[in-house]
Amino acid sequence: MTQTNPLKKTLITNFLFLLFLTLFAAGINYLNKEGNFGQTGYESFALGFVMLAAYSAAKLLKTIGLPIISGYIFSGIIAGPYITGFLNLEMVHKFSLIDDLALSFIGMTAGGALKIESLKKRSRAIFLNTLLQSIMVFLFVYSFIIFTGHYFQFIRNLTHPQIIAFAVLLGVIAIARSPSSAIAIINECRASGPFTDTILGVTIVMDVFIIIFFTIAMTAVQIILAESGVVDYLSFSILFCAIAISFIIGALLGKLISFYIKSFGHDLALLLLFVSFTVSKICMAVNPLIETHFNIDFHLEPLLICMSAGFTVQNFSREGKLFLGTLDRISLPIYLLFFTLAGAALDIKALRMCWPLALCIAMVRVFGIFAATWLSGSLTKDPVKHKKNAWMAYITQAGVAIGLAQIAARQSMEIGVYLSTIVLAVITINQIIGPITFKIALGLTGEAQKK
Amino acid sequence: MKIIFAFLLIIFLAFSGYHLSFKKFRLPLFIRGFYLSGTEFLFLGFLLGPRLLNVIDNETVKALEPFTTFLLGWIGFLFGLQFEIKKLRRYPFEFLIGSILEGLITFIIVFAGSYFILTNINFLEDNLLLPAILMLSAAASCTAPTGLALSTTRLIKKHNNTVKLLQYISSIDGLIALIIFGLAFFCRIPFFSEAGLFYDIGKNALLYMGASLGCIILFAILLSIRKDGPELILIAIGMVVFTGGTARVLNFSPLLINFLVGFSLINLTRNEDRLFTVFVAIEKPVYLLLLIFLGVSWNFDTIWILFPAAAYCMLRFFGKILGGYVITHINSEMKKYPSLLGIGLLSPGGLPLAILLDFQKGFPGLHISLLAGMVIISVIYNDILSPNLLQRLLRDK
Numbered sequence: 001m002t003q004t005n006p007l008k009k010t011l012i013t014n015f016l017f018l019l020f021l022t023l024f025a026a027g028i029n030y031l032n033k034e035g036n037f038g039q040t041g042y043e044s045f046a047l048g049f050v051m052l053a054a055y056s057a058a059k060l061l062k063t064i065g066l067p068i069i070s071g072y073i074f075s076g077i078i079a080g081p082y083i084t085g086f087l088n089l090e091m092v093h094k095f096s097l098i099d100d101l102a103l104s105f106i107g108m109t110a111g112g113a114l115k116i117e118s119l120k121k122r123s124r125a126i127f128l129n130t131l132l133q134s135i136m137v138f139l140f141v142y143s144f145i146i147f148t149g150h151y152f153q154f155i156r157n158l159t160h161p162q163i164i165a166f167a168v169l170l171g172v173i174a175i176a177r178s179p180s181s182a183i184a185i186i187n188e189c190r191a192s193g194p195f196t197d198t199i200l201g202v203t204i205v206m207d208v209f210i211i212i213f214f215t216i217a218m219t220a221v222q223i224i225l226a227e228s229g230v231v232d233y234l235s236f237s238i239l240f241c242a243i244a245i246s247f248i249i250g251a252l253l254g255k256l257i258s259f260y261i262k263s264f265g266h267d268l269a270l271l272l273l274f275v276s277f278t279v280s281k282i283c284m285a286v287n288p289l290i291e292t293h294f295n296i297d298f299h300l301e302p303l304l305i306c307m308s309a310g311f312t313v314q315n316f317s318r319e320g321k322l323f324l325g326t327l328d329r330i331s332l333p334i335y336l337l338f339f340t341l342a343g344a345a346l347d348i349k350a351l352r353m354c355w356p357l358a359l360c361i362a363m364v365r366v367f368g369i370f371a372a373t374w375l376s377g378s379l380t381k382d383p384v385k386h387k388k389n390a391w392m393a394y395i396t397q398a399g400v401a402i403g404l405a406q407i408a409a410r411q412s413m414e415i416g417v418y419l420s421t422i423v424l425a426v427i428t429i430n431q432i433i434g435p436i437t438f439k440i441a442l443g444l445t446g447e448a449q450k451k
Numbered sequence: 452m453k454i455i456f457a458f459l460l461i462i463f464l465a466f467s468g469y470h471l472s473f474k475k476f477r478l479p480l481f482i483r484g485f486y487l488s489g490t491e492f493l494f495l496g497f498l499l500g501p502r503l504l505n506v507i508d509n510e511t512v513k514a515l516e517p518f519t520t521f522l523l524g525w526i527g528f529l530f531g532l533q534f535e536i537k538k539l540r541r542y543p544f545e546f547l548i549g550s551i552l553e554g555l556i557t558f559i560i561v562f563a564g565s566y567f568i569l570t571n572i573n574f575l576e577d578n579l580l581l582p583a584i585l586m587l588s589a590a591a592s593c594t595a596p597t598g599l600a601l602s603t604t605r606l607i608k609k610h611n612n613t614v615k616l617l618q619y620i621s622s623i624d625g626l627i628a629l630i631i632f633g634l635a636f637f638c639r640i641p642f643f644s645e646a647g648l649f650y651d652i653g654k655n656a657l658l659y660m661g662a663s664l665g666c667i668i669l670f671a672i673l674l675s676i677r678k679d680g681p682e683l684i685l686i687a688i689g690m691v692v693f694t695g696g697t698a699r700v701l702n703f704s705p706l707l708i709n710f711l712v713g714f715s716l717i718n719l720t721r722n723e724d725r726l727f728t729v730f731v732a733i734e735k736p737v738y739l740l741l742l743i744f745l746g747v748s749w750n751f752d753t754i755w756i757l758f759p760a761a762a763y764c765m766l767r768f769f770g771k772i773l774g775g776y777v778i779t780h781i782n783s784e785m786k787k788y789p790s791l792l793g794i795g796l797l798s799p800g801g802l803p804l805a806i807l808l809d810f811q812k813g814f815p816g817l818h819i820s821l822l823a824g825m826v827i828i829s830v831i832y833n834d835i836l837s838p839n840l841l842q843r844l845l846r847d848k
Contacts, residue, residue, distance in 0.1 A: 009676060010676060013672060013673070013675055013676050016672050017669065017672045017673045020665075020668065020669050020672065021669055024665045024666075024669060027665075028662075028697060028700055028701075031658075031700075031701070041517075041520060041695070041696045041697070041698065041699020041700040041701075041705075042696065042699075042700055043517050043696070044517045044520050044521065044692050044693075044695050044696030044699060045693065045696025045697050045699070045700050046696070047517070047692050047693075047696065048689055048690070048691075048692035048693025048694070048695070048696050048697075049693055049696075051685070051688065051689035051692065051693070052673070052686070052689040052690070052693055055682075055685060055686070055689065056673070270733075270736075328681075329680065329681055329684075330681070330684065331681070332681040332682065332684065332685045333681075333684060333685040333688055333689075336685060
């Protein structure tokens with residue numbers, strides 16, 4: 001009797017499922033083409049379709065070596081408003097509730113994955129990488145725009161000060177990473193080791209620093225564009241205050257979570273989901289409230305709060321293993337929805353409009369990352385295979401960068417449209433390529449499947 | 452923001468509450484029965500709803516509709532997963548026939564009574580009359596084994612055979628109820644209005660059956676490979692959301708279509724036990740969420756509603772007694788069970804409430820919400836009555 005190869009069976013099953021699912025969904029869409037059927041159910045239908053299709057597509061792509069989050073992202077792009085329109089912009093916006101939940105959840109996982117002992121061992125590498133990447137990526141992107149910007153039709157209409165402001169903001173946003181993608185890839189590859197610890201450490205530290213860099217850049221831009229000639233020191237104090245408070249709240253929350261695990265322990269997965277969601281929503285409610293009542297731009301960061309909470313549980317209690325295990329068990333639906341919706345939200349229209357410039361910026365950014373990681377690796381005497389491949393792990397970019405671009409666009413109206421369009425286009429490229437290169441890097445350094 | 456706050460509150464209440472509910476505290480019997488079935492969450496929902504505190508207003512209820520679809524789907528799917536044919540075969544065939552017969556008799560009695568009353572008082576529009584009667588009859592047919600949880604172990608051991616039959620009927624008679632309830636959606640005439648009623652029913656039936664079959668084939672393919680735990684959780688959520696959404700898009704019942712899918716998959720695929728474990732893991736919180744949502748939409752604007760609720764309760768009571776009597780006389784094997792078996796089958800459980808919520812979402816309107824309010828009160832009546840009557844049945848035997 002011949003036995004079917006399991007890989008072949010997975011491939012055939014997922015292919016058939018995807019095919020029939022698409023046909024079924026097309027059939028329902030056809031019946032609903034005049035919109036006279038139940039519209040309230042359409043969101044559930046679309047969400048269910050996206051979940052199942054992304055799962056199946058990711059399984060298919062995994063067989064050719066692509067990371068599963070790439071599968072989710074590609075499915076999102078295809079189902080999204082710019083390709084098939086199965087998920088329209090309104091729906092993507094509506095599902096942002098899931099994004100908020102997932103980001104906080106991922107923050108908790110990231111914090112939980114950081115262990116003090118590993119960080120101590122890699123502190124020099126993390127420090128140097130963070131410092132050099134911040135400087136070099138910024139300088140590379142900034143210089144590229146300043147020296148070659150006038151060759152691109154897309155920004156030719158900007159004045160010189162506007163191009164400088166544009167370059168400053170783009171340079172800073174280029175530093176941003178995607179902790180969510182990093183965590184997802186590391187989890188998928190079950191990666192562990194010094195290379196992985198460094199990447200995780202740098203990605204998370206950078207996530208804190210990027211907010212500070214961005215505030216400095218925004219102040220600089222305001223001076224350049226002569227909106228206000230004075231450096232606003234108060235806003236810096238408020239920023240540091242907000243970051244510190246976010247960490248403190250997170251630490252307290254972490255203590256509460258470890259107390260809960262120790263004393264009760266049941267339904268931990270549900271509690272963690274509930275906590276993630278509550279943190280993100282409370283921050284969303286409190287931040288504008290403080291802004292309105294005290295007239296200060298005070299932003300509690302849900303991601304930092306959750307990271308700090310995860311870090312506290314992992315490093316200052318005995319419940320770290322159970323905590324991380326529980327997060328891992330429920331992470332699949334969250335990652336799937338988060339990255340699929342992220343894929344659907346990627347602005348293909350923006351990419352179509354300015355792809356030559358976006359591609360150049362993405363490449364320049366990669367050069368910057370390569371130079372920084374190589375230099376840092378040389379200074380810390382890392383093995384050659386780490387030095388050679390580290391750049392591939394830092395390409396991904398997602399939510400934080402988009403958020404920063406949106407803030408910048410709102411506050412600097414003259415260059416806002418250009419900035420958000422180009423940032424979205426660059427992120428689209430980075431988010432498509434980044435997870436793939438990251439997985440390759442983990443494989444080449446031999447740290448995949450080591451956990 | 453209010454929607455999010457309400458959502459957080461509901462989730463928090465359900466997940467914190469289910470550890471307190473369904474436990475045997477030392478309370479008077481009728482209150483214990485009430486507490487055991489989680490009925491207090493109905494009142495909690497009513498308290499938070501638009502008629503009292505307005506924490507969860509109508510707009511919030513509407514915005515959370517995908518979530519209610521998910522809840523209904525989850526309940527339907529889980530109910531379907533309980534019908535594993537190879538497990539059902541372990542029981543005598545008379546049990547199956549008896550359960551179906553009992554459900555049908557209750558259905559017929561309540562259908563006839565409701566039809567007589569509703570056609571005479573002119574309460575509902577013509578197109579809502581048949582679906583509403585079907586819903587009332589279907590909800591009345593369901594039974595839950597809640598009351599048995601209140602009985603002492605000694606009593607259960609002493610009447611082991613009767614308890615087994617009661618448990619069996621409680622888990623089976625909902626099947627008839629649910630299928631009959633599905634017929635209510637077949638009678639809708641929203642899209643093919645130029646045609647006659649039977650043409651519509653036929654076309655709707657074809658559409659719904661096609662959609663159900665499509666979902667079953669799809670998921671049977673997907674589950675033909677063994678899945679690990681996290682993947683199964685993802686697939687379970689995806690299936691319920693997709694199937695529920697499909698039902699809502701077609702203006703069909705997410706409860707029924709998910710039931711059909713669950714029933715088919717448990718008997719067709721290789722992941723049955725693990726799939727059941729995934730679904731049953733959050734059964735109680737899902738049920739409490741359902742109660743909260745029903746409580747929120749509970750229309751209790753007039754005290755007079757207590758009387759039709761009592762009448763409906765009486766009809767159901769009569770149906771159950773008659774049903775119990777008939778099945779204990781179908782053959783000599785069944786004659787060893789007490790003739791008043793019906794008084795042990797009064798606890799309604801969660802399925803009629805799910806049917807009610809599903810109906811309210813599928814057929815919105817003031818009169819329907821009043822009717823649903825009446826059924827909720829009747830469920831409460833039954834929750835109060837049933838533990839005492841069950842004790843009496845087991846003691847008298």
